[in-house]
Amino acid sequence: MSEEVRAVARESQISPQKARLVADMIRGLPVDRALAVLALSPKKGARLMEKVLKSAIANAEQNHGLDVDELVVSTARVDEGTTLKRWRPKGMGRIRKRYHRRSHLVVAVRERA
Numbered sequence: 001m002s003e004e005v006r007a008v009a010r011e012s013q014i015s016p017q018k019a020r021l022v023a024d025m026i027r028g029l030p031v032d033r034a035l036a037v038l039a040l041s042p043k044k045g046a047r048l049m050e051k052v053l054k055s056a057i058a059n060a061e062q063n064h065g066l067d068v069d070e071l072v073v074s075t076a077r078v079d080e081g082t083t084l085k086r087w088r089p090k091g092m093g094r095i096r097k098r099y100h101r102r103s104h105l106v107v108a109v110r111e112r113a
Helices: 016-026 031-040 044-064
Strands: 005-012 071-089 095-111
Touching (some): 005 071, 031 071
Antiparallel strands (some): 071 095
16 A cells, blocks of 8 residues: 655634535545646635645655656545634624634545555
């Protein structure tokens, strides 16, 4: 089994629930097809995931000498990051809490078996 090469983006400004929709689209695809899927997706998470995927591909090529044409996305994972807690004024002197959720995006690639 060939080695996995990964890239991580920490504290991305997107909620994990939204980012997981994009991660599910590319998991298991060849990298050229995964990049095409992300380029055509209108979601914000697709732009963030595309950066991480390109980084993983560059890591595999530069640091491990793997063939880019033979790479597949073996892992696309989204973990929960820190949550920023903010508040907003509402009517009659009340406040409402707002949560700005963040994510850790992890993408790993490996050569096709």
